[in-house]
Amino acid sequence: MFNLESLVRENVLKMKPYSSARDEFKGTASIFIDANENSLGSLAGNNYNRYPDPHQRKLKEQIAAIKGMEPGQIFLGNGSDEAIDLLLRLLCRPGKDALLNLPPTYGMYEVSANLNEVRIDEVQLTPDFQIPVEQVLQAVKPETKLIFICSPNNPTGNSIQPESIEKILRNYNGMVVIDEAYIDFASTPSWTTRLKEFPNLVVLQTFSKAWGMAGLRLGLAFASEEIIAYLDKIKPPYNINEATQELALKALEQQEQLKFMVEEIVQERTLLEQTLPTLKQVLHVYPSDANFLLVKVTDANGLYKFLLDKGIVVRNRTTVPGCEGCLRISIGTLEENQELLNAITEFETQD
Ligand SMILES: Cc1ncc(COP(=O)(O)O)c(C=O)c1O
Structure with missing residues (x-):
């Protein structure tokens, strides 16, 4: 049985998240001298002297409406690379836990694991770049906290057969992260439509590819509200800058x-x-x-x-x-x- 609390690192369960100035004040006011900003204005224009909304409320509402889900099921990261790193740090104890990687695949799973001192176990994809499911299930150890599946896969370009992914989701009690950075170019449906079925599923997407916003750094993780709440707990408070939030809202109007x-x-x-x-x-x-x-x-x-x-x-x-x-x-x-x-x-x- 999947049990989120038993997967999450104890230090994360115990810690108090950073409480930003904008978290502590709710309501309306005309003078903001609570966050050590520059009250005279910004040399970059707009309202950029002010910190951005740490919860990205407007953006999440828009995305939720488009995707047909709740804002609470969405985490926004400074690129999906940030979500990859935070998922590792949420679940894996340095020097103790492991992730299962399925190469050839996107390189950041390995880089993030190395940075966080997380062991990498590997099962090579088949010659046609599909998942050898039985081998994957056999490779799972008690310390395997998450499996990264990239579909469509980078650098091979193919989608992973949904039956293989489903079998892993059903037979593995850790977190399954499906990285759908390239899903907009695929004819297969997104796994976001099946989040309710699988409490151990996290789907990553990004504005860097089809949306053409790689320079703005905006990535998404979709999962249960419980998983998203943990990611929000450990993220840097202002991880999505104001310009990115504004420009993403504009882009979303141009479906x-x-x-x-x-x-x-x-x-x-x-x-x-x-x-x-x-x-x-x-x-x-x-x-x-x-x-x-x-x-x-x-x-x-x-x-x-x-x-x-x-x-x-x-x-x-x-x-x-x-x-x-x-x-x-x-x-x-x-x-x-x-x-x-x-x-x-x-x-x-x-x-
Ligand atoms: C599979 C995959 N996931 C994630 C990313 C990173 O995306 P982002 O720009 O949102 O950090 C890339 C970028 O190339 C990618 O290929």
């Missing part, structure tokens, strides 16, 4: 444009998926539900350097076990994709 952008990116992805395999250098293009393609080529290091010399930066993944010979290529604009194809063709026809 139609989001749809158009996603459609265009998926269309470009399809075009690249069809064209790349016609090039001699390209051995395989892995199926993608994301805004990038994992591409196996005959000479990953050579092509990577050649593209760099042309001013085209892709991600060389050839040293990642399971991704030997692969480059990860984000979907660019129509023109950028054409330049990429031209450059690969040029690489092939060199002396």
Whole structure:
């Protein structure tokens, strides 16, 4: 049986969260001299001399309305990277507990674990980048506090079969974190629709990909109100800055444009998926539900350097076990994709 209180670190259960000036005052007032701000104003304009809402109430209400959930089921982080780090710190005692990682996958689970002195147990994905479920369940130890599942997976691009995820959710009593950073580009539904069924489920999403707001740093975690309350308890009080909160609210009003952008990116992805395999250098293009393609080529290091010399930066993944010979290529604009194809063709026809 999943028992949240028995998973959460004792120091977190016992601690008192930071109480901000804006937490302690409720009501209306005209003079705010409670938070050591600059009362004269801000050189950056707007109301930026004031601390932002630590609870991001307006933003959470808007997101909740769009997603059809309660504001209390939403945590907002300074990027989803912050949510990854806080989940680790919420559950894992340094030097004692572990997480289960399923490589090849997003690198920050490992980085955060190393930073927090949390042991990393690994089960490699299958050659078609799916989860070997029985192996995963067998790898679970008493100290395994959470499993990270990235779907669609980075750097491979594929979605993880929902049956595999469901089996893990049902048979593992720790926390299952499904990172859906690329869900807007996928045809599979989000696991947010099934939060009520699984008290051990946390779903991560981000404004950095489809929403085009990587520079503003805004990530989301969706889970039961109990889990979210713990994340809120341990987060830095003002983790989402005022400009980000304002701009995200504006972006949320433009859902139609989001749809158009996603459609265009998926269309470009399809075009690249069809064209790349016609090039001699390209051995395989892995199926993608994301805004990038994992591409196996005959000479990953050579092509990577050649593209760099042309001013085209892709991600060389050839040293990642399971991704030997692969480059990860984000979907660019129509023109950028054409330049990429031209450059690969040029690489092939060199002396
Ligand atoms: C799978 C995955 N999760 C999370 C992130 C980080 O997102 P954010 O910009 O919200 O921190 C990335 C960024 O590349 C990613 O690929």
